[in-house]
Amino acid sequence: MTGLAIDDAAWASAWRLRSPADKLLLSGGLVLAALVLPAWPGSVLVGLAAVVLALGPARVPARTFGRAVRLPLAFILIGALTAVVQVGDGGLGWAPDAATQAGGLVAHAVAGSAAVLLLATTTPMSDLLPALHRLRVPDAVVEVASVTYRMLFVLLTSLSTIREAQAARMGHAGIRNSYRSSGMLAAAVLTRSWDRARRLSDGLAGRGMETGLRVLPEVLPSSPRFVAATLAGLAALVTVSALT
């Protein structure tokens, strides 16, 4: 357990040992299809495909996937409603094709979010970061991102422990106390992050690793069958959308 449900799901997923490039191809293809194809039937099919693949072969817990899809929903619904309200001389009203427009926006956004989640719940961040090397992102940047990923769980644990201690001492009783405690909480987490970074740096320097911690990336071979199935599935999605 790391404290982030999506990360936990990624490590436990049945697709964890599949090649990150294969999964990027599948999710990337679905994300693009959700964006470019018309909402009906394109986005609906993309959304269904992402959910079925995640809950079926990738064996992501339905509860985790459902909760994660729900998170951006508030923004999507408020945004879509705002987009279709019309400001005219007579005040507020609905745009002429409000229902279709809002439905289309929600379908694109939900399908796209589900496609991103398919990647997020099957591929841990540490598998994706080496892919940045291939996109010619400088080593120093990838290394900073890797340290960020490794350190954020320690800081999240510190944050919840300190917050629990504050709450037990009535530190979050009332808005005034809550703000004071939140300020101290943020300061404690920031100074802990500096302290941890310094200690890590000293430890690495003591072992002669002054340019960072280099580890061999896990080799996860690509599966030609998976790639072929992905390409066939995406082609079918595009064909069905074009014919409808």
Next chain:
Amino acid sequence: MHIAEGFLPPAHAIGWTIAAAPFVVHGARAVVKEVRENPESTLLLGAAGAFTFVLSAIKLPSITGSSSHPTGTGLGAVLFRPPVMALLGTVVLLFQALLLAHGGLTTLGANAFSMAVVGPWAGYAAYRLVRRSGGGLLPGVFAAMAVADLATYVTTALQLAWAHPDAASGFAGAAAKFLSVFAFTQVPLAIGEGLLGVLLFRVLVVSARPELERLGVLRRTPEPDQAPVPEPTPGAER
């Protein structure tokens, strides 16, 4: 406020990615240079990224009843300067999209532009302005954090208005709609985040003064044993 995946049309998603790219590349160059000169700063920058991510897990009680999460871009701009924040902010946005389902991949460019570019630069400008006009550290930090938040929210609302203009009143009407709808959560959040920044720095000034001096936020105070010793004046012993 992150724009969700799929909420922007393809042309806008590409356009905002191209607009954010030069700032992020500039930030990446700044990070590469810093790491080349001081290899140990990889870990400090990684820690800064992790802190910015974790800051969004702190819940701030909001006056409107809902709780909101600070973005930390103004704080990052004061501590690490806007170019570095352009890169760290983009990395954090990528992590938020893949670990928290906040934001998205095709909307990463638009979110990076508002949250990692406009927010930090506006916040840093407000901070410098307050410090130049004689304001202290704490008013400067309040201005940086509140202005960074407000600038991010205004930019996001304008991005949404441009992507989805109003059927009757066009971009202006849509801008008014998006600005007023999100004002309910974003304006109290900006004030709340400014207050959080002040409380945070009040603690940091006492407990992490050397780090703030090293980052250039506070002026270095001379060590007591290095302070210039006044020349003994003749006859002072008497």
